[in-house]
Amino acid sequence: MREKTHDTQTDIQDRAILVTLVTQQVKRGSSDPEHSLQELVKLAETAGVEVLATLTQNREKPDTKWFIGKGKAEELRLVADELGATTAIFDQELSGAQVRNLEEMLDVKIVDRTQLILDIFAQRAGTREGIIQVELAQHSYLLPRLSGHGKNLSRLGGGIGTRGPGESKLETDRRHIRGRISDLKEQLDEVVRHRHLHRERRKKSGVIQVALVGYTNAGKSTLLRQLTNADVYVENQLFATLDPTSRTLELPNGREVILTDTVGFIQNLPHDLVAAFRATLEEVNEADLVLHVVDSSSPMRDEQMAVVERILNELGASGKPTLTIYNKIDLCSPEEAYTLRSGGDSLIINAYKEADLKQLCDTIQEKLMGDTIVFALPAARGDLIALAYRTGEVIDQEVDGDEGELLRLTIQLSKQDYEVNGHRLHPYIV
Ligand SMILES: Nc1nc2c(ncn2[C@@H]2O[C@H](COP(=O)(O)OP(=O)(O)OP(=O)(O)O)[C@@H](O)[C@H]2O)c(=O)[nH]1
Ligand SMILES: [Mg+2]
Structure with a gap:
């Protein structure tokens, strides 16, 4: 029997070691580094990466040259050699110089959390708008980090960090990137204008709009599907949805509203990505009602809600009438469920329970009308x-x-x- 290999130039499966640095600052912050690392594992798997091991270092602050300490970098090299890793994925953003130094020492591709998320988005982008936004975000991210000759990008062929949306490969030449960025910006402006006109038309015709927002994997697409029979992608993985999908929902009183599913949020969402996805997320700004879907069973529930609220705030959509939907209640223990409150602005549900969906529709109607x-x-x-x-x-x-x-x-x-x-x-x- 022959062993399965992944050594073609275009289809290398990345075999990665995941690395996180826990600094004093991280410890004082609101996000738990252990959960963040677990989330990184999920992200890597979603991107099609085989996760070989994880490595954590505690340190006062990042090393300017290596990010982690030099000794830890050497340890990483040994582990990478032994396990046959092709890639090391860091949970934090690295500078261009740190990437170069680590790459030289370890002889594996170095990728950070942002690149990994961008890669997932590149694989998922389906519509023209999504493709433009992702490629713009990827190139804006890469430009200031390119080493003189783009060695890190070309060495290992395909895989994370080099994949553009669709079949395309990312540009690695600085001059070409600049040209490409301005092309993409123009195309995006066009899309934004188009969307704006579309929204104006919808607004004039008095259509009521409701937006589903929330942390990735909270159950937004499930709700769209359950409420409207929409044929949308529901998957137990991060960033299953990238492009907004809208469907008509008939309320109990017969009035119709437009319900829109949006891209999920995540902690440390790359800034370039938030900026690039502004056009898409502006749908949320126009909504008459925002449904904030929460995975009640997540151990990081409160942190995830805070991330969503912060991003909504950045988008200027924080003052909107909002209904918080504590979803997946069937996965909560009675003690966890006890801490949740159903009331004027929130509702506890299981997206797969008919009675809960009916109550949700009643509540949406009540909030709107x-x-x-x-x-x-x-x-x-x-x-x-x-x-x-x-x-x-x-x-x-x-x-x-x-x-x-x-x-x-x-x-x-x-x-x-x-x-x-x-x-x-x-x-x-x-
Ligand atoms: N047990 C249970 N599972 C649920 C519930 N709602 C959603 N799920 C599951 O949660 C997973 C994620 O659901 P999605 O609807 O894809 O989540 P999403 O918010 O659209 O995620 P992204 O598109 O990745 O941002 C799927 O496996 C769903 O079947 C629920 O109320 N109970
Ligand atoms: Mg979804």
């Missing part, structure tokens, strides 16, 4: 009846009273509608 209130107005008061019609949506109208002197109107109205106009009808609430 408010409650139904019944008013009994004097039939002679045309002014009040007109006001009632202006204030909310009249669902039912009935003549009442012994001599038909009353008009009973059932009206759907939001809190805001009520505050603006509805309060004048307060004395007539039944």
Whole structure:
């Protein structure tokens, strides 16, 4: 029997050792380095990398030359040799000089967390917009880090760090990269203009928009699929979704809204990527309601929620009406479930349970359109009846009273509608 090999130029499977540096600063920060490393393992697997081992170093601060200490770098070289690694993936961003030094000493390809995430995005990008955004992010990332001759990129052929979107390979020549970046920026501007027009049209036609956002793997696409029968990709891996998908959702009262699934967020999301994906994420800014989907069963639940909130803030979408959906409740222990609160702005669900989905739809409707209130107005008061019609949506109208002197109107109205106009009808609430 022959052993399986991966030594073709175009299809090398990276065999990697994952490395993380735990500094004093990291220890004081909010993200747990151990979980971050576990997440790096998942990211690597998603990118199609075989993970051979992980290595952690505790150190006051990063070494300017090697990032990890020199002794640790030597240890890494021994392990890499012994296990036959092709790549070392670092959980933190490295400088161009650190990459070069490590590469020379270890003789394996050096990749950092950002490059790994960019690589996954490159593999996933499907639409023209996604492809432009990823390639732009990759090249913007690479440009300041290229060594004079791009040795690190060309040496090992395909694989992480060199793969562009689709079949393309990343440019390694500085001058060409600059040209490519400005081309891509122009193309992206065009896409942004187009999206903007599209959104304006949608807004004019009064379509209500709801956006699903959240940490990667929280269950956003699952919810889109469960609620609208959309044929979208659901997978237990990070960044299953890259391009936003929109579907029509019919609410219990028959009103239709547009529900949009978006790319998941992750801690230490590369800045270049957030910038490049701004066009896509602007969908969130336009939403009338944001559904923040949370994996309640994750041990890092609170940290993940904080990451999402921070990114929403950066996007300028933090003040939006938001419903927090604590998903995957079926995977929580009773003790964990106990710490969650269902209330005005949050809901606890299992995306695969029919009753929970129904409750979710009711809550979305309530958030968007408010409650139904019944008013009994004097039939002679045309002014009040007109006001009632202006204030909310009249669902039912009935003549009442012994001599038909009353008009009973059932009206759907939001809190805001009520505050603006509805309060004048307060004395007539039944
Ligand atoms: N047990 C359980 N699994 C769930 C639930 N919701 C989603 N999942 C699973 O969680 C995994 C991730 O779901 P996705 O819908 O792909 O997650 P996503 O938020 O779209 O992830 P990205 O696109 O990667 O950002 C899948 O394996 C789903 O089947 C739930 O309520 N309970
Ligand atoms: Mg998804």
